[in-house]
Amino acid sequence: MTQDELKQAVARAAIDYVVDGEIIGVGTGSTANFFIDELARIKDRIKGTVASSEATASRLRGHGIPVFDLNDVTSMAVYIDGADEITASGAMIKGGGAALTREKIVASVAQKFVCIADGSKLVETLGKFPLPVEVIPMARASVMRQLALLGGQPRLRTKPGSDDAFITDNGGEIIDVVGLSITDPVALEERINQIVGVIAVGLFARAGANVCLLGTSEGVKTLTF
Numbered sequence: 728m729t730q731d732e733l734k735q736a737v738a739r740a741a742i743d744y745v746v747d748g749e750i751i752g753v754g755t756g757s758t759a760n761f762f763i764d765e766l767a768r769i770k771d772r773i774k775g776t777v778a779s780s781e782a783t784a785s786r787l788r789g790h791g792i793p794v795f796d797l798n799d800v801t802s803m804a805v806y807i808d809g810a811d812e813i814t815a816s817g818a819m820i821k822g823g824g825a826a827l828t829r830e831k832i833v834a835s836v837a838q839k840f841v842c843i844a845d846g847s848k849l850v851e852t853l854g855k856f857p858l859p860v861e862v863i864p865m866a867r868a869s870v871m872r873q874l875a876l877l878g879g880q881p882r883l884r885t886k887p888g889s890d891d892a893f894i895t896d897n898g899g900e901i902i903d904v905v906g907l908s909i910t911d912p913v914a915l916e917e918r919i920n921q922i923v924g925v926i927a928v929g930l931f932a933r934a935g936a937n938v939c940l941l942g943t944s945e946g947v948k949t950l951t952f
């Protein structure tokens with residue numbers, strides 16, 4: 728099976744976690760896009776969604792699925808999203824698609840986080856995938872110096888084919904930290920959150936996934952944490 732077929736299989740399996748009549752939090756990225764396309768088939772069963780990025784909101788609306796402002800939502804049954812890396816205990820690196828801050832905010836409101844990922848995302852130790860950190864632009868250099876002290880090599884994410892900084896939906900910039908071997912994800916998440924100028928770090932460890940649907944050639948495996 729191709730990676731896309733594995734992503735599609737977990738996206739389809741995630742429909743079992745959609746709660747009828749409820750608001751569903753929807754993540755960002757290629758796996759989340761497959762999920763949106765599956766959700767479109769059962770859109771009449773749900774009240775609506777909250778999107779973790781402008782790209783996701785636009786794909787949801789394109790399918791005629793209602794998208795609510797998070798400020799107008801008091802409860803969310805489930806948040807469904809992909810990951811760049813996930814461990815056997817449900818800690819994740821996210822933010823390859825630059826939506827980490829809104830993903831963390833929407834996930835924090837949901838009762839359950841269901842991660843959907845192809846099998847290549849399961850790792851023993853987080854950190855091979857560069858860790859994304861969203862920052863206030865004026866703090867870029869000072870945050871990069873602090874991140875270097877933690878042992879990684881911080882690199883400013885740029886727009887494809889340009890030296891200009893990539894700008895997020897929130898007006899922030901992304902620093903990708905290469906070369907970290909993350910043995911204590913909760914401690915590192917807390918440490919990076921303390922750096923002044925950081926908006927959010929793409930470590931989802933203190934509040935990781937509750938369920939992971941992992942696409943493998945033997946079928947979809949369900950890990951619960």
Ligand SMILES: O=C(CO)[C@H](O)[C@H](O)COP(=O)(O)O
Pocket residue numbers: 754755756757758759808809810811820821822823824825826827830
């Ligand atoms: O965190 C994310 C976006 O900010 C994505 O969930 C992550 O990058 C995985 O993406 P994909 O499903 O395309 O592999």
